[in-house]
Every structure is written in C-alpha cells, then in structure tokens.
Amino acid sequence: MVSDSLPANGGHGKYSYSKNSYYQRSLANTVKNKIDEEISQKLDISKFCSTSNIIRIADLGCAAGPNTFVSVQNLIEAIVEKYHFLCPTSPLPEFQVFFNDxxxxxxxxxxxxxxxxxxxxxxxxxxxxxxxxxxESSLHVVHTCYSLHWLSMLPKELNDKNSPAWNKGRIHYTSAPEEVHKAYSTQFAKDFENFLNARAKELVPGGIMVILMSGISKGFPYSEIPTGMMYDLLASSLMDMAREGLITEDRVDSFNLPFYAASPDEMAELVEQNRHFSIERMELTNPVPSLEGPIDIRAWIMHLRAATEGVFIKHFGREARDEIFERLIKKLSNYSELLNSRTNVKVQLFAVLKRK
Amino acid sequence: MVSDSLPANGGHGKYSYSKNSYYQRSLANTVKNKIDEEISQKLDISKFCSTSNIIRIADLGCAAGPNTFVSVQNLIEAIVEKYHFLCPTSPLPEFQVFFNDxxxxxxxxxxxxxxxxxxxxxxxxxxxxxxxxxxESSLHVVHTCYSLHWLSMLPKELNDKNSPAWNKGRIHYTSAPEEVHKAYSTQFAKDFENFLNARAKELVPGGIMVILMSGISKGFPYSEIPTGMMYDLLASSLMDMAREGLITEDRVDSFNLPFYAASPDEMAELVEQNRHFSIERMELTNPVPSLEGPIDIRAWIMHLRAATEGVFIKHFGREARDEIFERLIKKLSNYSELLNSRTNVKVQLFAVLKRK
Incomplete structure (x- = not known):
C-alpha cells in the first residue's frame, strides 16, 4: 500500500504530537456541545440497548494521544447521559474503544x-x-478528528513535467493553477469514497459518525487563509534554500503536502453520491474563542512540525528540517499583521453522518 | 498496579523475542493437532452462527510476535473448517483478533x-x-501460550529475613525449602483465580480457552528438570559474581524469578474451585520431536534472555547482564550430559477449558 501521509510524531519529547497538539484539542473542544447535542438527538440508543450491552466506539487517526482520550471521554459521557435518560432501568452498557492510526x-x-x-x-x-x-456492523460511533484532510497518496500528475498539474516551485494547491487544485480534490474524493464505503460496512444501522477536519468555504482561495499563506511562505523558504544550494530545486518541485481542505458543499455532494449515510450536520466553524488574540507563530509551527515532520524528513532528510522550520518562522513573523487579520475565517469542518 | 513480570524483549534485534522464540513456537506446534481436535469437537459453533457473524479471539501474552500470528492462524483455520462442516450454507464469519500483552x-x-x-x-x-x-460475553476463543506461568508479583515473604520462605542465595523455588515453593504456589493460585474470573466474564457461554504453559508432574522436584538445573546454576553464577564484588550479595538474595510451573492436578483443582469452566483437556506433553538431540545451550539461553532480560536489567543493571548470561552458558556447558539425560521429562502443560 502506497501512503504519503505519515503519522504524527510519537513519544513525549519537545517536538512530539502529544506535547504539541493543544491547538487541535482546543478546536475540537469548540464543537463539544454540538457533538453532545447530536448524540442526544440522533444516536438511536434504544435500539442498541435491546440488542447488546456493549457500545463500540472507534477514533480514527488518533495519533499517540492525548487528545483522543479527551474526545472519547466526551463521547462516552454524552452517551451515558442519554442512556440514563432513555433506559433508566437498564444496566449501563460497557464501552469498548478502538484507537486507530x-x-x-x-x-x-x-x-x-x-x-x-x-x-x-x-x-x-x-x-x-x-x-x-x-x-461488519460492529461499531456504534465513529469519531475522526483532524485526520480526514490527509490524502492517502499524492496525485501523480503533480510530479509530471508534461501535465498542466505539474506543481513546480509550490508545495500545495495554494496559489497554484486550477489543475493542481483539481488533482488534489479528485484524490480527496476517491479517498473519502473509500472511507465512507469502509465505514458503511462497519457501522450498525443508526450508527453515528462525527467528523472534524480542516475545511473552507466553497470557492474561497486557500491562499487567503493563514494556513495557505503559511504554505506559500514554506514553499518560498524551500526555494531560498535551493538557491543557496542547501537542497536541490528538484527536491522542492517534487515535494507536495498531501493535505486537502474540503468545503461543506463538496463533502455533502460526496456523502450523497455514496448513499450510505444521511447528513445530520455539515458546517464550518471558527474562530476558536481561546485562541483569540494574535497568533503565536512559533507555537503554531511547533504544531505543524509535530503533525508533519515525518513528511519533511522523508523528503529533505533529517539535517534540513530545523533549517526549514526556522526559516518559515522568520518569514511568517514578517507577515504577522496580515495573518492576524485572517484568523476569523472559518476553517474547521464539522460533520455528523448517520448510517442509513 | 505492582507487576514483577516484565514483557519479552521488543524489536527485531539479536536479543529480541521475535528472533529468539522458535523454541516456544516448536513446543506450541506439538499441540496443534490436539487444539484442532478440541475446536472440532468442543467449540459450539452452531450457537455462534445463529447469533452473530463475528468470531472474536484473544491471544493473551502475545509478546511482540511472531509466534502469536502462527497460533492465531491455526485457530482460525480449525474454526473455518468446522464452520464449513456445520454451517455449509451460512457465509463464513468475520474474525476479530485481539493481541494482548x-x-x-x-x-x-x-x-x-x-x-x-x-x-x-x-x-x-x-x-x-x-x-x-x-x-462481557464478547470473546469466543481465548488462547494463551507460555504466559500464565509468569506471576503477577513476587510473594513478599521471599524477601523477608524473618520468614521461613526467605529465599537467600537462590532465585527461584527450585532446590528451595518447601515454604518457598508454598509462597510461589499460593501466589500462582491467586493469579490464576483472578485470570479465570476475568475470562469467565469475557467469554460467551460455550466459549473455549486454550492454555499452554510450563508445567510439571505433581511432586516432581523442579531441580531435576533442565529449567530447574539452569535456575540453580544461574543462582550459583550470581553468587560467584557477588563473591567477586561485581554485584552485592544482597542483590542476589532479593532477586527471584516470578515463574511458577503448576501440575495438572493443581490446575484442575483451581479450575474446579472456580466453578466457571469445565475441563475439556488437562495434560502434560513432551518431548518436542524437533528438539530431539542434545540441547543447544547457547540458543537456549538466548531464548531465556529474550523472554526475561528485562527482569535482570531492572534488578542488576544494564552493565551486568552480558556477564550473567555468559557465566550461565559456561556453567551449563559443564553439565550438558546431565541436562541431556532429562530432556524427556514432560514440562509443557496443555489445558482446554470451556465456559459453562
């Protein structure tokens, strides 16, 4: 199996995901109430109570923790509350949680x-x-947080000099020609279709899927949100390093981040085409109250590094990585005013789907 | 939770369990036919077919592989064969395997x-x-191979200078006073009772438990089988090192291997006291056909090292371990004739229990 998306950094060191993921946790917390609401209104627990006393939950793309534990705990609390309300005389179910990555x-x-x-x-x-x-039919709730935007592989045409989607001098579809964006969105559609088909088998009828991922409004240019700006500056840092002979230009040309932020409309269309799920909720959320105020650029890039360092090491080697992230922090600092003016754009997609 | 039993060495290096466990695998293979027989005769599959199409298997004490994969594969093949015979028109079940350690x-x-x-x-x-x-009631088959003989903790009295079970100058109950053996067997009985109670909850009625572990005939002195002789020589190596000032005598006195080999009679009594399981099979097996011929002492100690090195490092430090195992190999070489005369003693306990 070819996979271009590497897992987040393990362990508990300075650059570990476990130490550098409070941003993701904070984003996830903003939707806690909404998830509680959906579980309370949509999860068909009375049916589950009657057939089995085990509720099985999967968190897909859990990394090495600890955010996954918080999400799972929140889900279980919401389900227990509903149980107490709906089946007050039944013994509480036992929960089995599958952490996947x-x-x-x-x-x-x-x-x-x-x-x-x-x-x-x-x-x-x-x-x-x-x-x-x-x-088959072995899960009741699936949760996936900040994982689905990672593509299973990069579209081949990004590296094809004869293709209009050749992504020379860039590392993402941000600021790229439409063909590059199209290549990314096509790959995302394939991945998401596979994802939905697999989950359609695994979830019981009435089972719920909660999705949190990066998103964007339909048609909004990715280069105008902070992450897009950061990708552009990352490409520019890499090109500087190529000019200085620290890495080759070829390496930069052939590097692309397997990351795609879908719009709610795009997601809705893919879910409807798939036919196995009903859409209970599909929306963009933001801003994060606890992150109001200017962006802490160094902390932000530490987060990026914890989640993606493996991809950079694989492509540019272990020696180049410190230089890459330090240059990026420097460049971003010059644009802090512009970045801060865009923090209110909604870039978190929240979806709740129900297995038909 | 206090635990004195450390897991086998991980990874795939020279001293890893994955590279040094073919002895355990070979022993396990000798009972493959017996396990097939038990599955074929005792596993109540027709009941499972009617209620669910998922068979859940757990291997308890799986280490880092690869023996566990062979055992699980054998179990699944035996179950599939029975399915084909009993429910020829039903679709094959899906298997979910839980690897525990x-x-x-x-x-x-x-x-x-x-x-x-x-x-x-x-x-x-x-x-x-x-x-x-x-x-609760979520497993159909439990398998545990060469794990149950590890105690969850060492009996405290082994380190108590005022107790008749103080185990001075020894590292195991082999060649020790009866009180030491009694302290070990009492701890084993507690552990096995906890094990049976936990499994009784987890297995469905009619579910099968296959147990392979070190064993011994009732009343047979442990010092007269190769493992017992080896423990005695290990104690003697450690005492030599203490005399030479490489480790302290106190460290040797306070070191004990949390390992207990039960007899079939003892096991049967514990299972009957527990009341949740019927005994379908309980026997000692040996010798291993593929291991006939003289013992390869170095390979044997590599196996011991892969399975138990963690315990030695924890107690004597990382520096001492090479010296300990090298001295042991040297001492054992002087006794190879005696050791080889005892390889036909039955020291593998094989039990199949069924959840009532």
Missing part, C-alpha cells in the same frame, strides 16, 4: 498513557482508515 | 509485522490479563 503510529506511547481511571475497554487498531478495519 | 510490550513491532495476507481484523490490547480486558 497508521501502523507506523506510536501505539506504545498511546497504550502507556491511557487514562488509568478510564471507564472503557481500550484497544489499538493499526492500519489505514481508507480500508476496512473492523468486522 | 502488558502495556510496556512492544506493540509497535507487533503491528508492523502483522501478516499482510491475514484474514482477520486485528487489534492490540494493553494490560494485565489478571484483570478484565474485554467487555
């Missing part, structure tokens, strides 16, 4: 840091969520 | 080496099998 994820760290007071049975599942991971 | 086990290595052509959904479960690991 790619097979190179640091599951050892995940297992060692599982909350000791957890009220669920935990399991780790290694593998790509673009394929089947669980038996 | 302590939370410090190297699950990363396990996940990366999962057989790519496996016909089951895999999950890892971290935690001690002396406690609950799975939801």
């Amino acid at each position: 790619q097979d190179t994820n640091d599951f050892n760290s995940l297992f060692i840091t599982l909350p000791p007071d957890r009220k669920y049975f935990a399991a780790g599942v290694a593998g790509s969520f673009h394929y089947r991971l669980f038996p | 302590q939370d410090t086990n190297d699950f990363n290595s396990l996940f990366i080496t999962l057989p790519p052509d496996r016909k089951y959904f895999a999950a890892g479960v971290a935690g001690s099998f002396h406690y609950r690991l799975f939801p």
Whole structure:
C-alpha cells in the first residue's frame, strides 16, 4: 500500500504530537456541545440497548494521544447521559474503544498513557482508515478528528513535467493553477469514497459518525487563509534554500503536502453520491474563542512540525528540517499583521453522518 | 498496579523475542493437532452462527510476535473448517483478533509485522490479563501460550529475613525449602483465580480457552528438570559474581524469578474451585520431536534472555547482564550430559477449558 501521509510524531519529547497538539484539542473542544447535542438527538440508543450491552466506539487517526482520550471521554459521557435518560432501568452498557492510526503510529506511547481511571475497554487498531478495519456492523460511533484532510497518496500528475498539474516551485494547491487544485480534490474524493464505503460496512444501522477536519468555504482561495499563506511562505523558504544550494530545486518541485481542505458543499455532494449515510450536520466553524488574540507563530509551527515532520524528513532528510522550520518562522513573523487579520475565517469542518 | 513480570524483549534485534522464540513456537506446534481436535469437537459453533457473524479471539501474552500470528492462524483455520462442516450454507464469519500483552510490550513491532495476507481484523490490547480486558460475553476463543506461568508479583515473604520462605542465595523455588515453593504456589493460585474470573466474564457461554504453559508432574522436584538445573546454576553464577564484588550479595538474595510451573492436578483443582469452566483437556506433553538431540545451550539461553532480560536489567543493571548470561552458558556447558539425560521429562502443560 502506497501512503504519503505519515503519522504524527510519537513519544513525549519537545517536538512530539502529544506535547504539541493543544491547538487541535482546543478546536475540537469548540464543537463539544454540538457533538453532545447530536448524540442526544440522533444516536438511536434504544435500539442498541435491546440488542447488546456493549457500545463500540472507534477514533480514527488518533495519533499517540492525548487528545483522543479527551474526545472519547466526551463521547462516552454524552452517551451515558442519554442512556440514563432513555433506559433508566437498564444496566449501563460497557464501552469498548478502538484507537486507530497508521501502523507506523506510536501505539506504545498511546497504550502507556491511557487514562488509568478510564471507564472503557481500550484497544489499538493499526492500519489505514481508507480500508476496512473492523468486522461488519460492529461499531456504534465513529469519531475522526483532524485526520480526514490527509490524502492517502499524492496525485501523480503533480510530479509530471508534461501535465498542466505539474506543481513546480509550490508545495500545495495554494496559489497554484486550477489543475493542481483539481488533482488534489479528485484524490480527496476517491479517498473519502473509500472511507465512507469502509465505514458503511462497519457501522450498525443508526450508527453515528462525527467528523472534524480542516475545511473552507466553497470557492474561497486557500491562499487567503493563514494556513495557505503559511504554505506559500514554506514553499518560498524551500526555494531560498535551493538557491543557496542547501537542497536541490528538484527536491522542492517534487515535494507536495498531501493535505486537502474540503468545503461543506463538496463533502455533502460526496456523502450523497455514496448513499450510505444521511447528513445530520455539515458546517464550518471558527474562530476558536481561546485562541483569540494574535497568533503565536512559533507555537503554531511547533504544531505543524509535530503533525508533519515525518513528511519533511522523508523528503529533505533529517539535517534540513530545523533549517526549514526556522526559516518559515522568520518569514511568517514578517507577515504577522496580515495573518492576524485572517484568523476569523472559518476553517474547521464539522460533520455528523448517520448510517442509513 | 505492582507487576514483577516484565514483557519479552521488543524489536527485531539479536536479543529480541521475535528472533529468539522458535523454541516456544516448536513446543506450541506439538499441540496443534490436539487444539484442532478440541475446536472440532468442543467449540459450539452452531450457537455462534445463529447469533452473530463475528468470531472474536484473544491471544493473551502475545509478546511482540511472531509466534502469536502462527497460533492465531491455526485457530482460525480449525474454526473455518468446522464452520464449513456445520454451517455449509451460512457465509463464513468475520474474525476479530485481539493481541494482548502488558502495556510496556512492544506493540509497535507487533503491528508492523502483522501478516499482510491475514484474514482477520486485528487489534492490540494493553494490560494485565489478571484483570478484565474485554467487555462481557464478547470473546469466543481465548488462547494463551507460555504466559500464565509468569506471576503477577513476587510473594513478599521471599524477601523477608524473618520468614521461613526467605529465599537467600537462590532465585527461584527450585532446590528451595518447601515454604518457598508454598509462597510461589499460593501466589500462582491467586493469579490464576483472578485470570479465570476475568475470562469467565469475557467469554460467551460455550466459549473455549486454550492454555499452554510450563508445567510439571505433581511432586516432581523442579531441580531435576533442565529449567530447574539452569535456575540453580544461574543462582550459583550470581553468587560467584557477588563473591567477586561485581554485584552485592544482597542483590542476589532479593532477586527471584516470578515463574511458577503448576501440575495438572493443581490446575484442575483451581479450575474446579472456580466453578466457571469445565475441563475439556488437562495434560502434560513432551518431548518436542524437533528438539530431539542434545540441547543447544547457547540458543537456549538466548531464548531465556529474550523472554526475561528485562527482569535482570531492572534488578542488576544494564552493565551486568552480558556477564550473567555468559557465566550461565559456561556453567551449563559443564553439565550438558546431565541436562541431556532429562530432556524427556514432560514440562509443557496443555489445558482446554470451556465456559459453562
């Protein structure tokens, strides 16, 4: 299986995902109330109570923790509350939670840091969520947070000099010709279709899927939001390094981030084409109240590094990575005013789907 | 939770369990036919077919692989064969396999080496099998191979100078006073009771548990089988090192291997006291046909090292371990004739229990 999306940094060191993911956690917390609402209104628990006393939950793209533990805890609390309300005489169900990420994820760290007071049975599942991971009709709730925007592979044409989608001197579809964007969106559509088909098998009828990922309004230029600006400056840093002979221009040309932010309209269309799920909620959210105020550029790039460093090391080598991220921080500092003027653009997609 | 039993060495290096466990695999293979027989005769599959199309299997104490994959594959083949025979018109069930070991086990290595052509959904479960690991009535088959003989903790009296079970100058109950043996057997009984209670909750009625572990005939002195002789020589090597000032005598006195080999009679009594399981099979097996011929002492100690090195490092420090194992090999070489005369003693306990 070819995979261009590498897992987040493992362990608990300076650049680990576990130490550099409070931004993702904060974003996820903004939708806690909405998730509670959806579970309370849409999860068909009375049906589950009657057939089994086990509720199985999967968090797909869990990384090495700890955010996944918070999300799972929130989900379980919402379900327990609903149970108390709907089936007050039944004994509470037991919960089994499956933490999934790619097979190179640091599951050892995940297992060692599982909350000791957890009220669920935990399991780790290694593998790509673009394929089947669980038996048929064995899950009741699927959660995926900040993972679905990673493509399973980069579109080949980005590296094809004869294609109009050749992405020379850029590292993403931001500020790129329409053909580049099209190549990304086509790959995303394929990936998401595979994802939906796999989950359609695994979820019980009435099962709920909660999706949080990067998103954008239909037609809004990616280069006009902070992440897009950052990608442009990252490309420019890499080109500077190429000019200085630190890396080759060829390496820059052939580097692209396997990251795609879909619009709610695009997502809705793909879900409808797939036919297995009803859309219970599909919206963009932002800004994050706790992140109001100017962007802390160094902290932001530490987050980027924790989540994506593996991709950079794989392509540019272990030696170049410090230089890359330091140059990026410097360039971004020159644009802080512009960046801060764009922090109110909605860039988090929140969707709740229900298995028909 | 206090635990004195450390997991086997991870990774794939010279001293890894994955490279040094063919002895355990070979022993396990000797009972393959017996397991097939038990599955074929005792596993109540017709009941499972009617209620669900998922068969869930757990291997408890799986280490980092690869033996666990062979055992699981054998189990699944036996079940599929029975299915074909009993429910020829039903679609084959899907299998979900849970690989369990302590939370410090190297699950990363396990996940990366999962057989790519496996016909089951895999999950890892971290935690001690002396406690609950799975939801109620969620497993159909439990397998545990060369794990149950590890105690969850060492009996405290072994280190108590005022107790008749103080185990001075020894590292195990082999060649020790009866009180030491009694302290070990009491701890084993507690551990096994906890194990059975946890599994009784987790297995469906009619579910099968296959146990392979070190064993011994009732009343047979442990010092008269190769492993017991080896423990005596290991103690003697450590005492030599203490005399030479390389380690302190105190360290040797306070070191004990948390390993207990039960007899079939003892096991049967514990299972009957527990009342949740019927005994379908309980026997000692040996010798291993493929291991006939003289013992390869160095390979044997490499196996011991792969399975137990963590315990030695924890107690004597990382520096001492090479010296310990090298001295042991030297001493054993002087006794090879005696050792080889005892290889036909039955020391593998094979049990099949069925959840009532």
